[in-house]
Amino acid sequence: MSNSQIPVTQSFDGVVEVLALPAQGMVTLRGDLADERLREAVNDTVGVEVPLVRRADFQDARGVIWMSPDELLLIVGAGQGAAIADRLQTSLAGGHALAVDVSDARVVFELRGRRLREVIAKLAPVDMSPDAFTPGDFRRTRFGQIAAAFWLVDDTCARVICFRSVADYMFGMLCHAADPAAELIVY
Numbered sequence: 328m329s330n331s332q333i334p335v336t337q338s339f340d341g342v343v344e345v346l347a348l349p350a351q352g353m354v355t356l357r358g359d360l361a362d363e364r365l366r367e368a369v370n371d372t373v374g375v376e377v378p379l380v381r382r383a384d385f386q387d388a389r390g391v392i393w394m395s396p397d398e399l400l401l402i403v404g405a406g407q408g409a410a411i412a413d414r415l416q417t418s419l420a421g422g423h424a425l426a427v428d429v430s431d432a433r434v435v436f437e438l439r440g441r442r443l444r445e446v447i448a449k450l451a452p453v454d455m456s457p458d459a460f461t462p463g464d465f466r467r468t469r470f471g472q473i474a475a476a477f478w479l480v481d482d483t484c485a486r487v488i489c490f491r492s493v494a495d496y497m498f499g500m501l502c503h504a505a506d507p508a509a510e511l512i513v514y
Contacts, residue, residue, distance in 0.1 A: 337498060341505030343440030347498055352408035353433055354401040355394075356415060358424030368418040372411055373401050383465040383478035392465055392478065400488075405430075434494040436487040436501055443485050447477065449504040457482070471500055
């Protein structure tokens, strides 16, 4: 599914467009990311290989995101999280791994526009220069006081993920940072 085909639940059009995306399936997978059995199970189940450190790799709407040295977040279709978690648990039985459906725990926002780096830089303590943060790069950080994570899909599209309990607050912060009246003026 291309970016233009993804339905949205809320949107704001400022210096970048802020979109609240509908629910997606999400699975947290904990284990030894160097374990070939785990890597094969992820690729067989999601169709995407385990990414490098601090990266997010996608094939169409399915993705695998490196969250920490022993944790991945798998992005799958809406309603597929439980089945994917069960399939991984079965594939990895007898080993040291845990797959859990966390689809209801988080929400995803999308920022579209050439100035998304400025919007993110207002909220997150991350070097957003094009040389330091490239498409596919991923960071866990804070947006203001909210624990969040984000990755660049390409130079004009980024995705931000946070806990559902702070979704409205995050949407408001992103919209405020994208408001033309809050534009940074560089002298």
